[in-house]
Amino acid sequence: MAMTADSHSSHDTWLVAQLAADDLAGPDRAAAERLVARCDACAELFADIRAIATATAALPAPVRTRDFRLTPADAARLRSPWRRWVGSFAQPRFAFVQPLGAALASLGLAGLLIGVLPTLGISQSTSGTAPAPPAAARVTAAAPTAAASDAKTAPEFAAPAGTPAPVAAGAAPSAEPAPSSGEPGSSSLRVTTPSAAPSPASGAATAQNPSAPVESGMEPPATASTTIGMAPIVTGPPASAAADAAPAPGGSDGSAAAGAAPASDRAGTQSGPSTVGGAPGGSNGSAAPAAAGSAPASAGLGVPTVVTPGVGGQAVPENAIPSSATTSPLVLVSLGLLLAGVALFLVRRAALRAMR
Amino acid sequence: MSDLRATAGAPEPLDAAPPLDTTPSSGAPLDAAGADEPRAGVARREPPDDPAQRRDTILIERARGGDLDGFNQLVSAYQDQLFALVARMVPDRDQASDVVQEAFFSAYRNLGSFRGGSVRSWLSRIAINGAMDLQRARRRRPVQPYPELEDESWQPPAGPEADPEGHVLTHERTQALNAALARIADDQRAAIVLYDVEGYDYAEIAEMTGVSLGTVKSRIHRGRLALRTLLEHRMELFRG
Numbered sequence: 001m002a003m004t005a006d007s008h009s010s011h012d013t014w015l016v017a018q019l020a021a022d023d024l025a026g027p028d029r030a031a032a033e034r035l036v037a038r039c040d041a042c043a044e045l046f047a048d049i050r051a052i053a054t055a056t057a058a059l060p061a062p063v064r065t066r067d068f069r070l071t072p073a074d075a076a077r078l079r080s081p082w083r084r085w086v087g088s089f090a091q092p093r094f095a096f097v098q099p100l101g102a103a104l105a106s107l108g109l110a111g112l113l114i115g116v117l118p119t120l121g122i123s124q125s126t127s128g129t130a131p132a133p134p135a136a137a138r139v140t141a142a143a144p145t146a147a148a149s150d151a152k153t154a155p156e157f158a159a160p161a162g163t164p165a166p167v168a169a170g171a172a173p174s175a176e177p178a179p180s181s182g183e184p185g186s187s188s189l190r191v192t193t194p195s196a197a198p199s200p201a202s203g204a205a206t207a208q209n210p211s212a213p214v215e216s217g218m219e220p221p222a223t224a225s226t227t228i229g230m231a232p233i234v235t236g237p238p239a240s241a242a243a244d245a246a247p248a249p250g251g252s253d254g255s256a257a258a259g260a261a262p263a264s265d266r267a268g269t270q271s272g273p274s275t276v277g278g279a280p281g282g283s284n285g286s287a288a289p290a291a292a293g294s295a296p297a298s299a300g301l302g303v304p305t306v307v308t309p310g311v312g313g314q315a316v317p318e319n320a321i322p323s324s325a326t327t328s329p330l331v332l333v334s335l336g337l338l339l340a341g342v343a344l345f346l347v348r349r350a351a352l353r354a355m356r
Numbered sequence: 357m358s359d360l361r362a363t364a365g366a367p368e369p370l371d372a373a374p375p376l377d378t379t380p381s382s383g384a385p386l387d388a389a390g391a392d393e394p395r396a397g398v399a400r401r402e403p404p405d406d407p408a409q410r411r412d413t414i415l416i417e418r419a420r421g422g423d424l425d426g427f428n429q430l431v432s433a434y435q436d437q438l439f440a441l442v443a444r445m446v447p448d449r450d451q452a453s454d455v456v457q458e459a460f461f462s463a464y465r466n467l468g469s470f471r472g473g474s475v476r477s478w479l480s481r482i483a484i485n486g487a488m489d490l491q492r493a494r495r496r497r498p499v500q501p502y503p504e505l506e507d508e509s510w511q512p513p514a515g516p517e518a519d520p521e522g523h524v525l526t527h528e529r530t531q532a533l534n535a536a537l538a539r540i541a542d543d544q545r546a547a548i549v550l551y552d553v554e555g556y557d558y559a560e561i562a563e564m565t566g567v568s569l570g571t572v573k574s575r576i577h578r579g580r581l582a583l584r585t586l587l588e589h590r591m592e593l594f595r596g
Contacts, residue, residue, distance in 0.1 A: 017577040048584050051594040055533055056552040056583075064439035066453055068460050069428040078465050092489035 008041035016042050020049035090351035097348040104341030111334025408433075412475035420467050427467075431460055434476060437554075438483045444549045445487040447538050455490055459483040480554070481564040484546060488565075491542040529593040536586040544579030551576050 012035070018024045019032035035042040070078070089097060412433075418426030438459060443452040459482045463470075470478055537545055543565075550561045551572075561572045587594070 013581060014577065017581050018573075020580070021573070021577060023573055023577075045584065048587075048591050048594070049580050051591070052533070052580060052583050052587065053552050055529055055594050056537075056548060057555075059444070059530060059533065059553060061436070061440040062443035062449070062452075064436055064443075064453070064456070065449060066457075068435040068439075068453075068457050069431045070424060070460065070464060072424060074461070075424045075427075075464065078461055092493065095493070 008039050011035050011039055011042055013042075013045060016045050017049055020046050020053070086347065086351045088351070089348055094348065094351070097344050101341045101344030101346075101348065104337045105345060106341070108334045108336070108338025108341055111330055112338060115328055115331035115334055408476075409474060413472075416467065416470055416475060419464070427464055430463075430475065430479075434479050435460070437476070438479060441480060441549060441554055442483050442487050444537065444553060445484070445542070445546050446490055447534070451490060452487075455486040456483060459486050462486070477556075477560060477564060480550075480556075484550075484564055488542065488546065495542075525593065532587060532590045532593055533583070536583050539586055540579050540582045541575075544575045544582060547572055547575035548579045548583075 012032075015024070015028065015032040016035060019029065019036065024032055036046045037043070088094075412430060415426045415430045419430065435456065439452060439456050442455045442459075443449060446452045446455055459479065462482050463479055537548070540548075546565065547561060550556045550564065551558070556564070558569050558572050562569045565572065567575075584591075
């Protein structure tokens with residue numbers, strides 16, 4: 001009795017396939033044989049599976065198109081212990097190594113950037129045309145030496161707000177422009193003078209500008225701090241003078257005047273809280289080339305570029321190697337990640353090349 | 357290198373083993389070359405009864421001793437079979453060739469890991485693993501589906517006695533079946549090729565593919581059912 005197509009849909013085709021492969025025994029086999037005997041569709045399926053299996057076995061063999069014998073060069077390459085070791089990484093189960101290496105290297109690079117970049121003071125575009133964030137200027141002015149307290153510098157710092165004011169970092173004995181001072185990006189400058197003589201003007205600046213914050217906790221007593229824009233101007237320790245200036249948005253550049261007494265003097269000449277050119281669009285920011293008037297102040301990460309007097313009075317960037325950054329755990333871990341990632345990437349790449 | 361590559365062409369029949377020089381590269385007869393003491397890490401085995409297996413064992417020993425010619429005799433004996441096997445699993449011919457070449461490279465590198473048994477199965481296992489890896493890589497980064505095997509080399513050779521109608525029918529059937537094989541799951545295709553085409557039994561396939569016996573059966577049955585579904589409207593090619 002043939003079963004209908006409707007009833008075939010409920011039949012176990014898996015059982016029929018097993019029967020076609022002769023893989024059944026016992027009651028399962030009997031059940032499958034009953035299905036094939038009573039259901040036309042099951043019988044057709046059974047015959048079709050067998051026909052397909054027969055046709056598959058009779059498939060013509062594909063003809064190879066090249067000889068796979070090994071050459072002596074192949075043999076030498078494959079027997080090299082180094083290549084065998086490296087070649088083991090070319091196996092597909094190590095396919096994850098390359099993306100893993102790239103990911104680790106990326107993480108390490110990002111960590112390095114996060115850890116090192118702020119200390120380098122490398123920041124946004126420092127070109128004169130680029131808009132700057134709210135100006136931040138920090139000046140650490142120190143007591144000048146005899147040369148630093150040169151009266152020639154005083155008028156420059158007394159320039160009215162809003163006019164480009166050359167920075168008087170050169171007032172210090174290390175008055176030569178710093179190597180980086182003439183380049184955009186020298187967002188700040190600290191000039192260390194060889195003399196540790198205290199500046200009488202520093203105290204005067206504090207006296208003249210009582211509203212200026214004084215970092216008395218961090219700095220020697222002769223330090224006065226005043227704010228240019230968003231950041232304070234700090235009159236630094238007696239032996240150093242630093243300027244850190246950033247241009248203000250709206251085109252007014254922050255003015256940084258580094259110099260021992262002059263900075264204090266200038267602070268003294270500013271009225272009120274000594275806010276100089278920091279407000280966005282403000283007009284009191286003075287486009288001052290930082291460090292001896294050669295570098296336009298730029299917005300940075302607020303990290304001063306440190307310049308120390310070198311041989312012959314040549315200013316040398318102090319933070320060319322940021323010692324604090326290289327020793328921080330973040331930088332070390334990032335460096336490790338970067339190296340490990342690059343190593344993994346290169347080993348896998350070399351392995352793949354070795355296998356070719 | 358080019359002289360060896362240039363010899364590709366007429367494949368040698370599988371059963372026609374290349375002339376066998378049983379003298380190892382050192383010049384000493386193989387049985388005398390420390391045969392009384394088993395090699396480190398290699399169990400002492402009785403010589404196989406199968407002549408082909410005995411030949412393979414000798415060639416493997418020679419290759420282990422650094423005799424490249426011994427290994428190349430193995431390559432000559434099995435390269436057609438391996439290519440046919442891989443080409444059915446990886447229908448792209450260039451990729452199949454690469455897989456086979458890589459399989460022989462891998463076999464040469466890992467001669468020390470051969471623990472006896474059938475060299476044919478050992479080489480097939482390496483080639484199958486390579487083909488499976490390639491298919492997995494293709495699944496991860498799909499580029500193009502496999503060509504539906506329209507390569508002319510899939511056509512069986514037509515002898516002068518073959519009637520044109522039969523030849524066309526055979527060609528159509530081969531094309532349809534290859535196209536269907538290219539569309540089923542990779543593991544099912546591998547199992548069907550190994551079982552129906554290569555003639556391995558369930559246990560050998562299970563060992564080669566690293567799955568259980570039941571899984572092998574399941575893959576074969578499901579693969580056949582899938583083929584039948586794909587070929588349902590062309591079954592007249594197979595029923596005649």
